[in-house]
Each structure stands twice: as C-alpha cells, then as structure tokens.
Amino acid sequence: MNPIFIAVMLALSCLVSAAESLPALEVSENKRFLVSAGGRPFFYLGDTTWELFHRLTREQAVQLIENRAARKFNVLQAVAIAELEGHTDLNPYGHVPFTELDVTRPAVREGPQNDYWDHVDFIVREANARGLYIGFLPTWGRFWRDKSETRTPLFTMENAEVYGEWLGRRYKEAALIWIVGGDRDIANDEHKEIIRAMAKGLRRGDGGAHLITFHPPGGRGSAEWFHDEPWLDFNMRQNGHVAEFTGRYDKTRADYPHLCL
Numbered sequence: 001m002n003p004i005f006i007a008v009m010l011a012l013s014c015l016v017s018a019a020e021s022l023p024a025l026e027v028s029e030n031k032r033f034l035v036s037a038g039g040r041p042f043f044y045l046g047d048t049t050w051e052l053f054h055r056l057t058r059e060q061a062v063q064l065i066e067n068r069a070a071r072k073f074n075v076l077q078a079v080a081i082a083e084l085e086g087h088t089d090l091n092p093y094g095h096v097p098f099t100e101l102d103v104t105r106p107a108v109r110e111g112p113q114n115d116y117w118d119h120v121d122f123i124v125r126e127a128n129a130r131g132l133y134i135g136f137l138p139t140w141g142r143f144w145r146d147k148s149e150t151r152t153p154l155f156t157m158e159n160a161e162v163y164g165e166w167l168g169r170r171y172k173e174a175a176l177i178w179i180v181g182g183d184r185d186i187a188n189d190e191h192k193e194i195i196r197a198m199a200k201g202l203r204r205g206d207g208g209a210h211l212i213t214f215h216p217p218g219g220r221g222s223a224e225w226f227h228d229e230p231w232l233d234f235n236m237r238q239n240g241h242v243a244e245f246t247g248r249y250d251k252t253r254a255d256y257p258h259l260c261l
C-alpha cells in the first residue's frame with residue numbers, strides 16, 4: 001500500500017468483545033483520508049495521554065476515558081513503554097513490562113495474578129467499550145534512540161521485531177492504530193532498521209489488522225524518512241510545542257507533491 005499524508009494534530013492475549021462495536025480503520029480509495037468500514041469518513045480527534053498505561057490506576061484510567069469520551073474524542077494516544085522511566089518504574093500495581101529489561105521477555109504471569117500487560121489489556125478494553133480507539137505506541141523513542149553515559153537503548157534491530165510480533169498478536173482483535181517512533185528523529189540507518197523491524201513484527205503479529213504510522217519529533221513528519229515504506233499506511237506530523245503554528249503548514253503542503261495516486 002502506498003502511504004498517504006493525513007495531518008494528525010498531536011494536541012489532541014485477546015480483546016474481541018471490547019472492540020466489536022468499533023469498525024476497523026482503513027485508508028480511503030483516493031489515499032487522502034481515514035475511513036471506517038464501508039467508507040465512512042473518520043475524523044481523528046486524539047488526546048495525548050502518553051502515560052495512561054503506566055501511571056494511572058484502573059479507576060483513574062476509567063475516569064479519564066469517560067471524560068474524553070464525553071468530550072467526543074475518538075482516539076487516546078498512549079505508550080506501552082512510557083517515556084518517564086516506563087521500563088523500570090513500577091506501575092500502580094507494582095509491575096514492570098519486561099523481565100530483566102529484556103524486551104523479548106514481556107513480564108506476563110499465568111493464572112489469576114495481575115501483571116503489567118493485564119493492566120494495559122484492561123485500559124484498551126475499557127477505551128474500546130466507550131468508543132475510543134487507542135493510538136498505541138509500542139515504546140517511546142528514547143528506548144530505541146537515546147544513547148549517553150547513563151542510557152542504553154532497549155531496542156535493537158534484532159529484538160524490535162520479536163517484541164512487535166508479540167504485541168501485534170496480543171492486541172490483534174483490539175480497536176487501535178499502531179504508532180511507531182515516539183517523538184524522536186531518525187539519525188542513521190540503524191534507527192531506520194529498528195523502526196522497520198518493529199513495524200514488520202507488528203504486521204506479522206496482527207496479520208495486517210491495523211493501520212501503522214510513525215510519530216515524529218516536533219516540527220517534522222514521518223514522510224521525511226518513511227514515505228515510501230510499504231508498512232506506512234499514513235503519514236503523521238507534529239507541529240511541536242510552540243505558540244505559533246502558521247509557519248508549519250507549509251511543511252504539510254510540501255508532503256503532498258510526493259503523494260502517489
């Protein structure tokens with residue numbers, strides 16, 4: 001599928017029963033819009049609830065979901081491995097996402113005991129049940145991008161695909177949009193290959209059930225790096241955290257000449 005450009009403003013395992021009322025999302029035939037089943041236009045009105053999975057209790061999550069649903073949001077953007085130490089800080093129930101920080105070993109428990117991913121399941125299910133899709137980021141960008149004396153990325157070209165496939169399989173039946181990236185740019189070929197690997201894993205895991213896009217850093221867009229990638233269903237742009245946005249619209253316009261009709 002050729003990618004398209006759809007501007008999405010960023011101010012803004014099995015979950016079958018929760019997602020039954022929400023139709024799958026697709027790209028329109030003219031490659032200009034998002035639509036739901038039957039070609040009905042889908043206006044993406046999302047809220048950036050980045051730490052939703054990591055910081056909120058179940059009661060707090062339901063309160064937030066109901067608040068956003070009442071205000072007619074239809075997407076909640078949330079990150080499985082959140083920016084604020086989502087890999088090591090315990091969630092409200094004392095759980096972390098991975099065993100020994102190994103992204104190929106999600107910390108799941110058999111039986112009735114709760115774990116990190118059970119909590120994510122619950123939030124996705126509750127959002128879907130109230131008419132909200134999840135803009136699901138597998139990880140924040142720091143965990144594949146940032147290197148320093150105190151930080152070593154968790155994701156590599158070798159393990160990103162494994163994690164992506166596991167995640168895609170677990171949420172195959174949920175109502176969501178995959179958003180890879182996580183507010184970071186692509187600085188070299190290694191970064192690009194990590195993102196490709198994760199997208200490949202997601203698509204293998206969910207069988208192509210969901211759209212995939214890329215969340216870029218402020219003032220930039222996914223077309224800069226991935227416009228012709230076969231896995232990218234639509235482009236995403238972040239205008240950034242500034243008071244004056246008018247000067248950014250030219251970047252949206254610049255992406256249109258690259259559109260393949």
